[in-house]
Amino acid sequence: MTLYQFNSLSPKEKEIAMINGEFLADRREESDTIALYAVCNFYVEAYYDNALNAVTMLAAFRSTDRLGPYLQHIRVPTF
Template sequence: MLTLDDFNTLNEFEQAEAIWQGTFLADREENGLIVRLYSLNNFYAEVFYDAHVNKILRLTAFDKITQLGPYFAHIKFNKG
């Protein structure tokens, strides 16, 4: 199982591959960028995407629930 520490040692391409294996939770807009949130095992990852130039600008990962604050209004929960 991939951990946050493992993720942080990967290169950008490997991090992106790992994120695509995760579960999409929500997206939001920040400073004109689309920021997408994914769940990966026991941590979260964000993809910062600039739609104007069709480019991923940054990938970040974290495991603190407090960092989910910007997404609370956007998280989609499955009814089950």
């Protein structure tokens, strides 16, 4: 699946594709928890409103520039 194909899916289909991807990290922003997934050759952020108990937005992107906020949350194994 390409980023363009993902963006053309319905909201429910996007959620299914995201969940079938690989969870990478999450972060907090105000009242939202934002989860980062790798799906095929792009990333998807799922904005989850904790007060509403619902996903309010999915944002797909390829640029690694947007990964900065997650770097402090990724656990790197030590050997």
